Amino acid sequence: xxxxxxxxxxxxxxxxxxxxxxxxxxxxxxxxxxxxxxxxxxxxxxxxxxxxxxxxxxxxxxxxxxxxxxxxxxxxxxxxxxxxxxxxxxxxxxxxxxxxxxxxxxxxxxxxxxxxxxxxxxxxxxxxxxxxxxxxxxxxxxxxxxxxx
Amino acid sequence: xxxxxxxxxxxxxxxxxxxxxxxxxxxxxxxxxxxxxxxxxxxxxxxxxxxxxxxxxxxxxxxxxxxxxxxxxxxxxxxxxxxxxxx
Numbered sequence: 001x002x003x004x005x006x007x008x009x010x011x012x013x014x015x016x017x018x019x020x021x022x023x024x025x026x027x028x029x030x031x032x033x034x035x036x037x038x039x040x041x042x043x044x045x046x047x048x049x050x051x052x053x054x055x056x057x058x059x060x061x062x063x064x065x066x067x068x069x070x071x072x073x074x075x076x077x078x079x080x081x082x083x084x085x086x087x088x089x090x091x092x093x094x095x096x097x098x099x100x101x102x103x104x105x106x107x108x109x110x111x112x113x114x115x116x117x118x119x120x121x122x123x124x125x126x127x128x129x130x131x132x133x134x135x136x137x138x139x140x141x142x143x144x145x146x147x148x149x
Numbered sequence: 150x151x152x153x154x155x156x157x158x159x160x161x162x163x164x165x166x167x168x169x170x171x172x173x174x175x176x177x178x179x180x181x182x183x184x185x186x187x188x189x190x191x192x193x194x195x196x197x198x199x200x201x202x203x204x205x206x207x208x209x210x211x212x213x214x215x216x217x218x219x220x221x222x223x224x225x226x227x228x229x230x231x232x233x234x235x236x
Contacts, residue, residue: 016156097182100182
């Protein structure tokens with residue numbers, strides 16, 4: 001393995017890890033505006049890192065490791081085009097979703113508003129909240145104290 | 150090098166599955182739109198990785214096309230939600 005193989009593998013691992021954490025964040029965050037955070041930031045960085053890793057790989061295929069039937073420089077240009085498109089459209093789409101939600105009058109999630117919007121929330125979030133309540137009661141029942149976070 | 154791409158693709162698929170769960174559960178319509186948009190951008194990355202797994206550069210064209218289509222679809226859905234008409 002040459003050095004750009006190692007750089008490519010490192011970028012790919014970090015990027016895929018960020019994509020996975022972004023997905024978990026989208027699934028687990030409590031409110032819509034909180035969900036924008038993993039969707040807008042960690043996803044974008046993960047995609048950029050994966051595409052940079054693929055660019056390194058396309059460059060590495062130029063000297064002897066070429067798996068493609070086409071010119072490796074064409075692959076590089078295509079990857080740069082995808083990079084530019086994703087870089088421009090991703091934040092724009094996130095901004096548009098946020099603006100649409102704000103114009104629609106969606107309130108940010110707070111702990112006090114949980115009971116108020118309870119009928120709009122899914123069964124998954126209710127189960128999550130009740131499970132968290134049970135854990136909090138157990139930890140306070142243990143009597144250690146001062147371990148709240 | 151191919152097994153790194155293979156593992157990355159599987160991890161990306163797991164992430165896409167989690168986002169799909171949010172798209173199905175989402176309390177408001179904006180959660181669904183956000184999840185579908187994120188799913189689409191992850192699909193772009195997955196298609197690019199798939200091109201490197203199978204050794205065919207044609208997948209990158211499909212990925213580029215999918216990125217543009219995903220953006221247009223998101224903006225169109227949001228415009229329809231906001232204004233109730235597309236014209």
